[in-house]
Amino acid sequence: AQKVTQAQTEISVVEKEDVTLDCVYETRDTTYYLFWYKQPPSGELVFLIRRNSFDEQNEISGRYSWNFQKSTSSFNFTITASQVVDSAVYFCALPGGGGSEKLVFGKGTKLTVNP
Amino acid sequence: DGGITQSPKYLFRKEGQNVTLSCEQNLNHDAMYWYRQDPGQGLRLIYYSQIVNDFQKGDIAEGYSVSREKKESFPLTVTSAQKNPTAFYLCASSIAGTVNYGYTFGSGTRLTVV
Numbered sequence: 001a002q003k004v005t006q007a008q009t010e011i012s013v014v015e016k017e018d019v020t021l022d023c024v025y026e027t028r029d030t031t032y033y034l035f036w037y038k039q040p041p042s043g044e045l046v047f048l049i050r051r052n053s054f055d056e057q058n059e060i061s062g063r064y065s066w067n068f069q070k071s072t073s074s075f076n077f078t079i080t081a082s083q084v085v086d087s088a089v090y091f092c093a094l095p096g097g098g099g100s101e102k103l104v105f106g107k108g109t110k111l112t113v114n115p
Numbered sequence: 116d117g118g119i120t121q122s123p124k125y126l127f128r129k130e131g132q133n134v135t136l137s138c139e140q141n142l143n144h145d146a147m148y149w150y151r152q153d154p155g156q157g158l159r160l161i162y163y164s165q166i167v168n169d170f171q172k173g174d175i176a177e178g179y180s181v182s183r184e185k186k187e188s189f190p191l192t193v194t195s196a197q198k199n200p201t202a203f204y205l206c207a208s209s210i211a212g213t214v215n216y217g218y219t220f221g222s223g224t225r226l227t228v229v
Binding site for chain 2: 009031035037041043044046047050073091093095096100101102103105106107108
């Protein structure tokens, strides 16, 4: 069955620190996509990245970077030089598998960046 | 601007009452979804619909009902049978009915039973 585990429930850092959010997944599919979403205090989930399992290159977007390692079934997310505006709940997700039209989400990691 | 509109943002319900949460999208997406979010529980799928007049139960459908009479609209009714309805409800939609493109989310409705 498809499963996403975000073992870190809450993380608290001081502004300008680097922080890594872990995501470990289980899937029965040979090809799949992985996602990260950000949920700020306003509540709406904001799409951050989609990664195809064929592409194991790390991705960098500004202060954000993602490390995908198929061998360990991990898709970790790093924020460099964190800012207060990065405070949010972050979710990792993957499709339900087997043609399922739903996303399966981890339980989320609440990140608090203190000034 | 295209997007998903959920209303109301906050909703209070007395025990034993049914209540309907609205979700409207102007993205021309085929598929729409309802998720429930509880503290520490992540997002759990209630119902989803890939096409008008058709919908499927998700993981926690008991006590909920939906309809999909129009492509743009996917209202969720929380019935009195739902034993613990206080939660944050998120509506989402996706392109062409394929989840591999990910979702666009609405801003959510926070339901409180009083």
